[in-house]
Amino acid sequence: MTKANSTHAGLIDGDGAATYAGNQYLTFLLAGEEYGVEILRVQEIKGWESATPIPNTPSYVLGVLNLRGAVVPIIDLRKRFDMESVDYGPTTVIIVVKIRADETERTVGLVVDGVADVYRLEDETIQPPPNMGNDMKTESIRGLATVEEKMVILLEVDSLMNIDETGIDKNGANDSIVAGQETAVTETAIAS
């Protein structure tokens, strides 16, 4: 938080014209790594509260929450990325994001370990993810950026969810598995 200078340089700099909300990313922590999503995709950030479980949903779907009248499915990103599950702590937050999928905009809550910061990142600083010979990868990861010697993994929000409210992929179970696989591969690539 105290390092607001560099991160918010984009916001407070003098020229103002370079302020492009599309360059701002909200970063959150997940299993010790910092991930980022476009801030415009973020609807709100709220503290964690337990969701109502829905049967016949994938395991990473914790359930739904009533968010100011709207029913929002909640996803555990750790589970979504096949990471080790941990108990939810006081910093656990739900980032409610808007996902575009097939001309519909869906609101989904993502349970993350903790919210980090808002960074302004120029496109030039974002590097494409390494190609490991798997085309699927590029779908989930937008790119990698280095902020203050940290590696931030910028996620493609839209790739997070390819399912309808019932949690079943249009193409059947296969796609969810494929999605899970690609994110797993992405993470291993990132980790290396």
Added chain:
Amino acid sequence: MISTLRALLGNNSQGTAEFDKRASEHSAIMAALSRSQAIIEFELDGTIITANENFLNTTGYSLEEIVGQHHRIFVAKDYARSANYRDFWQRLGRGESCSGEYQRFDKQGRSVWMQASYNAVLDANGKTTKLIKVASDVTAQKERSVDLQGKLDAINKSAAVIEFKMDGMIITANDNFLDAMGYRLDEVKGRHHSMFADDEYAASAEYRAFWEKLNRGEFDAGEYLRFGKGGKEVWIQATYNPTLNAAGNPTKVVKYATDVSAQHEMKKNIASVLKETADVLSGVAEGDLTRNITSEFPEEFVALKHATNATIDKLKSVVSGIKGSSNSVKNGAAEITQGNNSLSARTEQQASSLEETASSMEEMPSTVKQTADNASQAPQLAMTARSEAEQGGAVVNDAVKAMQAIADSSRKISDIIGVIDEIAFQTNLLALNASVEAARAGDQGRGFAVVASEVRNLAGRSATAAREIKDLIEDSGRKVEEGASLVNKSGESLDSIVSGVKKVTDIVGEIAAASQEQSAGINEVNNAVIQLEEVTQQNAALVEQAAAASQTMGQQAETLASLIGYFRVGAEAAIPSSNTRMAVERRSSARPWTSTAAEAPSVSNDAPPQRAVANGNDLEWEEF
């Protein structure tokens, strides 16, 4: 009778008156004869015709019993059958006269000796008509004569007999004599008695006097040294008996002798044996046990020699044994005296150490009492300590409570901090949401974004502050915990102090009890010491007695040794000189056993030097 006389006288043609006168004379003579003699008439063949009263009395028959019997009834049966008897009667039958001593037997079979003559009675033609035996009973004489003869024979058999004429010429000698002297009869007969005596004696006046005595008819008896053939010495026990004739004059000298050479030898042996025995035994009487009978003793005295020697040896060994024993007794007495001395020294030491013990025992009760007093104080002190400990415990409890209160407060503060933190967090989220909205708002949201970021800063500062407070709280909580644990520890220490104090109290109680026992024990020890003192006194008295007794024993042993020293037994081990009388140290009767302890050490110091001096000297103990 008359006819007999007639026969005797033969036919005489002289006048019958003269014949009758002669006949009556002869009858009277015959009657006189018949009255004095025993007369029996036989036929020529031995048949008895008649016998006179004397004969019948002598033989014990009556006339009827013998008339017509043969003469042989008077003789021994054997003789009656013998040829001599027949020959006898044949001679008688021829008219030979026989006379002599005849042994006949009376009716009872007793032997009767008769001095008899068997005479033939001749008729006028000189033919034997009958036999007449005139006899006188000489049984008595015969028996006396036989007796005398028997005695003489006995003497002759047993004694050496030699007969001398009054001048000393040898008439005859019997075999015993000849054997004893070693001569033959022809060598001695007719020689002088002096051949048996040594020349010197034979020439002496004594010898002449000897024969003069004999010639006077006095007999001589004694033991004589005579010399046989070859100068052989013969000792004889003899009597020279001049035999008197009917006129009372000595006609010859009959010497009866027995060879007592052996006895003489024996006497000499006995004398020498006795002499030597007496010598040795008198030596023994003088105390000399070293001598034995050494010479050869004759066989009869060998037993005496062995017995005497054995007795002396036995006596020697006994005396040696006694000497040895008396030695041992003396040594033993000396040892006892020595032992007594050391025992009395030890008893003294014991007495002095007892006194020391007694005196130190006196101090003990006071120390014990002190201990007991101290011990009795301890419970109070313990109580005090205990109450103080309990107070401390209460303080500890209070401290603990205070700390708990602190802890509670801290927790509350923590909770509040938590709330603050929560607020900060939520504020942060709100600020982020605000940033999101600001970003969505684009340019218009720029200012709002700044505000949002400031709010986030504030939230961050709150959170930081809250964290710091939390850290402090945690720190203080830890310190409180430390304090609490310290307080607990002190509480535990107090508890252990209390329990320790309790233990101390118990132990002190035990000490007190032990002190009691100690007191009692000390009393007992005191009593025991007193008893020991008494016993020691008794011991000392006994030691004295023993010393006296051992001295007496030593003296007795000396006496014994000196008595037995009279005897010399040859090589003997040197007897340790009994001159060193082991002086018995005597205590004076007034022994102050109640002497103080201060004196006791001096006693034990004095004792050894005096003891060293004691040996060999008569010593008197000073009163100590």
